[in-house]
Structure formats: C-alpha cells, structure tokens
Amino acid sequence: MPGAPNPEFLRRAIALATENVLAGKGGPFGAVVVREGAIVGEGANAVTATNDPTAHGEVVAMRAAAQALGTFTLAGCALYSSCEPCPMCLAAAYWARLDAVYYGASATDAARAGFDDAFLYAELRKDPGLRKMRSAQLLGDEAWASFAAWLASPDKIEY
Numbered sequence: 001m002p003g004a005p006n007p008e009f010l011r012r013a014i015a016l017a018t019e020n021v022l023a024g025k026g027g028p029f030g031a032v033v034v035r036e037g038a039i040v041g042e043g044a045n046a047v048t049a050t051n052d053p054t055a056h057g058e059v060v061a062m063r064a065a066a067q068a069l070g071t072f073t074l075a076g077c078a079l080y081s082s083c084e085p086c087p088m089c090l091a092a093a094y095w096a097r098l099d100a101v102y103y104g105a106s107a108t109d110a111a112r113a114g115f116d117d118a119f120l121y122a123e124l125r126k127d128p129g130l131r132k133m134r135s136a137q138l139l140g141d142e143a144w145a146s147f148a149a150w151l152a153s154p155d156k157i158e159y
Contacts, residue, residue: 005102009034009080012042014104017057017082020044028113029057031081033065033074033098040077041065057081058089062096072159073097083110086117087124 009032016030027045034040043060047053058081065074074096079085083105085093093101107117128135150156 003037005078005080005100006034006037009039009078010082010102010104012039013057013080013082016042016044020057025049026055027057027115029081029083031058031061031079033061033077033079035065035069035074035077040068054088056086056089058085059092062092062098066096075099078102083107083115086110086115087120 013030013032016032017028018030020026020030021028025044026047026049029045030043032039032042041061041064043057043062043064045057046055046060049055058079061079061081062074065077066072075098077096077098078100079093079098079102081089081101081103084103084107085101086107090101110116111118123131123133
C-alpha cells in the first residue's frame with residue numbers, strides 16, 4: 001500500500017501537463033505512477049499527437065508503469081494526475097488495481113477549460129438503450145463461446 005500522498009509527485013504530474021501544452025504536443029494533462037516512493041511511469045496527454053483517443057495522460061503513465069514493472073497489475077502503486085481523472089481513466093485505474101489516485105485540478109476546472117466529462121457521467125448512468133450512442137447486443141450466444149473457452153482454458157492468467 002502506498003504511503004501518505006507526496007505533493008512532489010503531483011508537482012511532477014502538473015509540470016508534465018504544462019510542458020505538454022507549451023511544447024504543442026497535446027492537452028493539459030500529465031500523470032505519474034509511483035511505487036515505493038519512486039516514479040515508475042509517467043505520461044502526458046498524447047491524443048492529438050498520436051491520433052489515439054485513449055492516450056490520456058493517466059493511461060499513458062499507467063502503460064509506461066506496467067511496461068517498466070513487467071506486469072499488468074499496478075497494485076501497490078499510486079497515480080498522481082494533474083487533473084481529476086475522466087471516467088475512462090478512472091476505470092483504467094481500477095482495472096490496473098492502483099491503490100490510490102491523487103489529483104490537482106478538479107473536473108469542474110477541466111470543464112472550465114473545455115474538457116467537460118459531465119455528459120459521460122450522465123450517459124453511464126443511463127440504460128444502454130437510452131444512451132446517445134446506439135448500443136445493442138448481437139450474437140450473444142455465439143459470443144459466449146469466447147467465455148466458455150476462457151473458463152475451460154488451463155493456461156489462462158486471471159486478472
């Protein structure tokens with residue numbers, strides 16, 4: 001479990017966000033992943049630089065940390081983000097099994113700068129059939145075959 005929050009790690013995340021903007025590389029979001037008092041991954045928003053809509057600073061940092069540590073789980077690590085994570089990044093933090101998330105700017109601050117996640121949070125609360133983006137299940141029985149193969153596999157690595 002990570003120790004008490006360290007403002008210096010958050011300052012590094014904020015510096016990454018500011019440097020990213022000043023260098024014209026992308027949005028004002030930076031993040032670092034910390035384990036046992038050391039940064040093991042860092043990243044800045046690279047959505048427009050890489051044409052990857054998932055390349056948020058937090059996701060870039062988690063990918064770097066997982067690569068550096070040689071594992072898909074970041075249990076025992078903390079994420080420091082220049083801004084409160086969006087729904088995608090927060091979900092990724094949970095999937096990565098991070099122990100803690102610390103952030104600087106709030107979601108309200110991000111909205112003031114044009115990065116408003118309120119729509120996403122509202123959509124996620126709706127029944128899939130009522131969301132703005134069409135969503136429907138198809139071939140459910142056929143798709144179950146993948147899960148059946150997973151359940152039967154003696155070589156699976158659970159996560």
